[in-house]
Amino acid sequence: MTEQLAHTPGGAPNRGPREAIYELGGAESTCVLPPELDVPEVVLDEALGGVARTRALSLPHVTELEIMRHYSHLADMNFGVDSGFYPLGSCTMKYNPRVNEDACRLEGFSGVHPLQSTETVQGALELMYRLQEALAEISGLPGVTLQPAAGAHGELTALMCFRAAHTASGDPRKKVVIPDTAHGTNPASVTMCGYDTVTIPSGPDGLVDLAALKAALDTDTAAFMLTNPNTVGLFDPQILEITEAVHAVGAYAYCDGANMNAILGKTRPGDMGFDALHINLHKTFSTPHGGGGPGAGPVCVTPELAEYLPSPIVALLDDGTFVPHDPSRTIGRVRSFFGNFGVLVRAYTYVRALGGEGLTEVAEQAVLSANYLKERLKTAYDLPYDRVCMHEFVLSGGRLKREYGVRTLDVAKRLLDHGFHPPTVYFPQIVDEALMIEPTETEPLSALDAFADALIAIAHEAATHPDTLHSAPHTTPVRRLDEARAAREPILRWTAPEK
Ligand SMILES: *Cc1c(COP(=O)(O)O)cnc(C)c1O
Numbered sequence: 001m002t003e004q005l006a007h008t009p010g011g012a013p014n015r016g017p018r019e020a021i022y023e024l025g026g027a028e029s030t031c032v033l034p035p036e037l038d039v040p041e042v043v044l045d046e047a048l049g050g051v052a053r054t055r056a057l058s059l060p061h062v063t064e065l066e067i068m069r070h071y072s073h074l075a076d077m078n079f080g081v082d083s084g085f086y087p088l089g090s091c092t093m094k095y096n097p098r099v100n101e102d103a104c105r106l107e108g109f110s111g112v113h114p115l116q117s118t119e120t121v122q123g124a125l126e127l128m129y130r131l132q133e134a135l136a137e138i139s140g141l142p143g144v145t146l147q148p149a150a151g152a153h154g155e156l157t158a159l160m161c162f163r164a165a166h167t168a169s170g171d172p173r174k175k176v177v178i179p180d181t182a183h184g185t186n187p188a189s190v191t192m193c194g195y196d197t198v199t200i201p202s203g204p205d206g207l208v209d210l211a212a213l214k215a216a217l218d219t220d221t222a223a224f225m226l227t228n229p230n231t232v233g234l235f236d237p238q239i240l241e242i243t244e245a246v247h248a249v250g251a252y253a254y255c256d257g258a259n260m261n262a263i264l265g266k267t268r269p270g271d272m273g274f275d276a277l278h279i280n281l282h283k284t285f286s287t288p289h290g291g292g293g294p295g296a297g298p299v300c301v302t303p304e305l306a307e308y309l310p311s312p313i314v315a316l317l318d319d320g321t322f323v324p325h326d327p328s329r330t331i332g333r334v335r336s337f338f339g340n341f342g343v344l345v346r347a348y349t350y351v352r353a354l355g356g357e358g359l360t361e362v363a364e365q366a367v368l369s370a371n372y373l374k375e376r377l378k379t380a381y382d383l384p385y386d387r388v389c390m391h392e393f394v395l396s397g398g399r400l401k402r403e404y405g406v407r408t409l410d411v412a413k414r415l416l417d418h419g420f421h422p423p424t425v426y427f428p429q430i431v432d433e434a435l436m437i438e439p440t441e442t443e444p445l446s447a448l449d450a451f452a453d454a455l456i457a458i459a460h461e462a463a464t465h466p467d468t469l470h471s472a473p474h475t476t477p478v479r480r481l482d483e484a485r486a487a488r489e490p491i492l493r494w495t496a497p498e499k
Contacts, residue, residue, distance in 0.1 A: 020494045021070050025062035058496070077477055079421055080290070085447045087373075089392045089424035089436025090231060091181065092261050092283035093290065099353060100346035109345050114337035118323055127321035129314040129340060131348045131433055135300055138351075138359070139257070139277050140270020143306025143327075145313055146298045154278025154297030155189035157226070160331045161276065161301060161308040162194060162223050162252045168329065171250070173222035179208055181231045181428045186256060195222055202430055206232040206385045208242055217249045227256040228272065229263065229390035231428045231436070233370065243273025252305075253275060261440070262367055262391035265360030270299075276301045284346035294414060296343040308333045336445040345383040365441035366391040369448060373439055376452040380459040384431050392438035393429050401433055406462040406469050408433040413480055416460070416473040418454040 019102035045052035062070070080086070112121050132144040148154040159176070176190040177198045187197040200216050204208040208226065217224070220300050224246045229235040236242065236407065244252040255269040255277040261284045269277045281287060289295055301309065308331055312324030313471035324338075338344075354362065367390055374383065374393040381395040397408035412422035412435070424436040439448055462469055473479060 003336075006254050016222065018070070018073060021062060021067070022058065022494065023139065024066050024070060025060065027061055028062045029066065031062065031064035031067060031362065050191060050342065051430060059307055064430065067371060068492035084419055084421060085451050086290075086421040086437075087423050087437045087439050088290075089233075089394070089427075089438040090289065091424070091436060092280070092391075092440060093288055093421075094259075094261070094283075094440040096286045096288045096346075097353065100349045103349040106343035110342070112341075113298040114341075118321075122322055124338075125314050125324070127348050128341075128344060129316055129322050131344055131351070132298075132314060134348070134351045135279060135298055138260075138264065138268065139279065139300040140268030141274070141277055141300035142270075143301040143309055143313075144298055145309040145334075147310050147333070147335045147342055148278065148297040148299060148342055149335055151256070151280040151297040152185035152189055153279050153284075153334065154280075154299045155185060155256065156192055157297075157310060157331075157334050158254055158276040158278060158299050158301065159189055159193040159223065159348065160334075161305050162254075162303045163195075164308045164329065164331050165252075165305060166222055171219075173251070174220045176222055177213065177216045177224045177251075178429055179226065179230070181206070181227070182225060183227060183231060183256060183258065186225045186227075190225075206230070206430070207236045207251070208236050208238065208476070209427065210238055210241060210245070210288075213242065215244050217245060217251060219249055221246075221249055221251040223254050225254040225256060227259055228269070229259045230410060231259075232233060232385055232394045232431065233262075233389040233392040233438075234385060235262070235390055235438075237270045238410045249272070257396065262363055264363040265356060266363050268366050270302070275305060281343050281347040286348045286350045287343045294340040294343055296340045296347065297478045300337075313340075314338075362441050363391070366439075369439040369441060369443060370437070372445075373437060373448055373452055376449075377437075379454055381435065381457045389441070392436060394428065395435045395437065396431050397433035397435060398464045400459065403464045404462045408435055410466075410469040410472060411455070411458055411462070412437065412473040414458045415454060415468050417475045418458075420451055420454060 014029060075397045081095055112124050117124065128146055132146060135144050136142045145157065148157045163172065175196040175198050178186045178190070179198060180199050180201050187199070190197045198216050200212040201209060207230070213224065226236070226241070226242065228239055246253040252275040253273055255272070255274040257269060257277040257279045258489070260279055278299055279285070279300065279301050280295065282289035287295060301308070307328045309327045310333055311326035311330040311372050313327060315323055315325035317323060351359070369387050370391050370393055374389055378386065378394060382399050384394065384396050397406070397411055399427055400411065402408040408425050412425050415422045426434055428434060429437060458469065473481070
């Protein structure tokens with residue numbers, strides 16, 4: 001591959017970093033033309049009684065054009081779904097339809113104040129009520145709160161409801177069981193809620209080991225948390241036996257719904273026997289994410305648990321008005337006001353634009369795309385669980401490591417040279433040198449093929465030029481970073497070079 005391409009095959013523009021905005025322009029550059037003074041001039045320091053700063057503020061001196069170029073360049077260096085393929089497993093980096101953005105920018109939605117009286121925000125409340133109804137139908141769990149700000153926050157919210165319900169029946173419990181394929185937020189939420197985590201190993205098929213689960217469950221178990229389909233992209237066919245075993249000891253079955261994209265309109269967590277679920281609206285229901293938010297993690301629960309949901313939820317009165325409503329035994333607020341309302345508007349727009357049939361097609365296409373890629377890649381890499389997958393699948397780079405000393409990290413870095421965002425790597429931990437790939441339903445066949453071609457070329461390169469992989473990436477604005485040091489000693493502020 002030549003190193004001078006303006007655009008890589010994956011679509012990412014290939015431009016280097018530049019100066020910080022403080023280093024651009026000069027003392028004479030300006031883009032502010034203040035109007036002529038039409039009030040009496042005041043000397044600030046005198047007017048303030050001698051407390052004004054003595055050294056000039058170090059502000060950038062740039063023209064408007066320089067500002068535009070600077071920020072356009074930064075935007076160009078960014079990588080997102082809109083610039084290239086982004087198969088980050090478990091993150092559902094689908095295209096976010098622009099109509100969602102139009103809807104949430106409507107003045108009546110973007111301009112409301114959370115403290116307005118309910119008569120003046122009936123439209124916003126109605127939208128939330130209808131989204132609650134849609135999520136109830138999609139999940140098969142009729143009690144819905146839209147408050148949690150993310151999936152992890154939804155997990156915590158549901159665990160708090162479990163705790164409240166167990167405590168109310170005089171049976172507070174101490175532990176939560178999770179499989180070893182769980183997303184890291186699951187044990188983190190368990191700890192935050194004050195429970196102990198009990199981890200059970202998965203079976204050789206990557207699914208829940210029913211015997212291990214039954215051995216871990218007892219009358220001190222508050223809940224079992226499961227992602228289904230799970231993080232190796234497999235739907236657990238024993239799900240009814242699993243939730244039955246959980247209920248048999250009086251515990252709650254929790255579904256981590258981050259993988260809802262695979263099952264929309266096909267099956268429902270409520271029908272699988274789950275008592276509660278969070279939905280990552282920013283993943284499945286298309287809000288731009290990956291930059292850290294805002295997102296939304298609504299929680300759907302059984303009627304029994306609905307009375308514990310955070311307050312307020314939106315209710316519809318007989319006279320047709322929408323009102324904030326406090327569930328009878330609510331755990332209280334988990335977030336200010338009504339949650340991340342803009343994300344709720346985007347999700348509602350997405351649901352209404354696609355309808356039930358469209359959402360079902362999302363799941364079908366997502367699963368088809370994942371299986372297509374899996375079949376194209378399963379000989380160049382190892383496929384530990386060789387069955388029909390759901391919306392994602394996990395490959396292993398173990399063979400490349402054993403035979404050529406090339407690690408999955410090297411493969412991921414080399415993908416950057418091809419212009420692709422790498423897949424999730426080293427997760428789930430039960431797969432050696434894991435590559436977790438989720439193409440989503442929105443990628444065209446040509447993108448899937450280009451990605452498969454790149455990964456196959458990289459596997460060949462591992463055999464012939466392993467050093468090219470060890471030192472990748474070669475064409476990105478910055479080369480291989482010391483990720484551990486970047487995490488431990490982050491440099492978050494620009495400082496002026498010594499003069
Ligand atoms: C993304 C994800 C979460 C956490 O969701 P956030 O919205 O990032 O807090 C939990 N579980 C799984 C399986 C996920 O993929």
